[in-house]
Amino acid sequence: MATNVTPVRIGILGASGYTGADLVRMLLRHPAAEIRALTAERQAGKPMAEVFPHLQHYKLPDLVKIEAVNWDQLDVVFCALPHGTTQEIVAGIPNGIKVVDLSADFRLSDPHSYAEWYGHEHRAVELQKEVAYGLTELNRQGVRKARVVANPGCYPTCSLLPLAPLLLEEMIEPGGIVIDAKSGVSGAGRDAKQQNLFTEVSEGFNAYGVGHHRHMPEIEQELRLAAGRPVTVSFTPHLVPMNRGMMSTIYVRMADGVSADDLRETLKAKYESEAFVGVTAPGIAPATRHVRGSNHALIGVFADRTPRGAIIVSVIDNLVKGASGQAIQNMNVMLGLGETTGIDQAPMFP
Incomplete structure (x- = not known):
């Protein structure tokens, strides 16, 4: 020291x-x-x-x-x-x-x-x-x-970093948000549990807490503060056979006249002075290996094929x-x- x-x-x-x-x-x-x-x-x-x-x-x-x-x-x-x-x-x-x-x-x-x-x-x-x-x-x-x-929580961190600024700026609609999230096994803790054994986790992945995960109210609490009104999200976590890492693939509906490029620029402006949050260039999808072992979060924004739809990919190391x-x-x-x-x-x- x-x-x-x-x-x-x-x-x-x-x-x-x-x-x-x-x-x-x-x-x-x-x-x-x-x-x-x-x-x-x-x-x-x-x-x-x-x-x-x-x-x-x-x-x-x-x-x-x-x-x-x-x-x-x-x-x-x-x-x-x-x-x-x-x-x-x-x-x-x-x-x-x-x-x-x-x-x-x-x-x-x-x-x-x-x-x-x-x-x-x-x-x-x-x-x-x-x-x-x-x-x-x-x-x-x-x-x-x-x-x-x-x-x-790890899931709220991964989801709120991209969503909260976009709701605050009224760039996306508060209804219909879908968060499809995935975490490494370390997120379940170190205690011995049957469902976390190697043979239970390896060579596949599974959804859990479907429809009633405890991170739901935490995510909605903070999104409500950003939007200024109640926000209900559809959130499903999945367990992936890797030690650490987390990805949230988020589906949103953009406000009238807003494009995916606008979402990306809004997030870039929000986080350009932040040491730990970055936004990828157009067409670049962030991966958990891009943040492994670090305190960084990385966000990518993509246009969806559905009218006014956009897809946001957010990654962090769940333990960091x-x-x-x-x-x-x-x-x-x-x-x-x-x-x-x-x-x-x-x-x-x-």
Whole structure:
């Protein structure tokens, strides 16, 4: 760590999962980051290198249970815990500590909607009122002022980056939006599950959460804010036999007099000063391999054969821009650091 940089003392709750490992991987090259605490319930007491051998060359604290964390030695906490376990924990973290939550526990601003989609009452309703939704490019000012940031889901990130600006500018109609999305298997987490076994996933892909996936209300919540009225989307996620990566193929109906070229130019103007969001040239379809291992999002726009129809292709790495990279981007904004610090690595190719 550079000697002229004020250290930021960091704790990662749930460090034994994929997003926890990617947080560590990127924070190790962050010039201000000092990783002071790593937690994992089932792996508590083990060195991080025993759980993730690829991190054996780095000096890291051993994994401990959450109750063993010394909050006094932390400035920022990343919560990479399972959905439904974070609200009470975050509510108990001292007010002087900034929090970026990677679970879904604070993403829905309406507690009643949360209870409907997640099957239990919200356990930190008062804190929810103070939370900023952390899609950085679309809510930078909210993130900058917040103590607690709800890191967006991977599917919402991939879908909202192209859709929200187009709805805001009234370039597309809010009705009839179809999001056909696909994710690598790491999006399902690291816990052993029959449906994620190699023989269950390999040599094919499948739809899941059809008609009732928990990312639907999150996507519609943010699209409603952009459009200024309710937006209902048709969203279907699919599991693809690859480790990481995400693609959303989005079908929209353009407003009268608007062309696919107009959509592309609107998105280019919106993101031309952004470090992590790019728009491909006409005729170039982005692929997941174009963003693998990076915090980048890449968007392509195409005219459809249907009248006033357009097809948008959006890709991210689900573990980076869809989770850990965006979480660090939000931390940088919260602390007034350079937004790209520690997460400016180029994509891995091939």
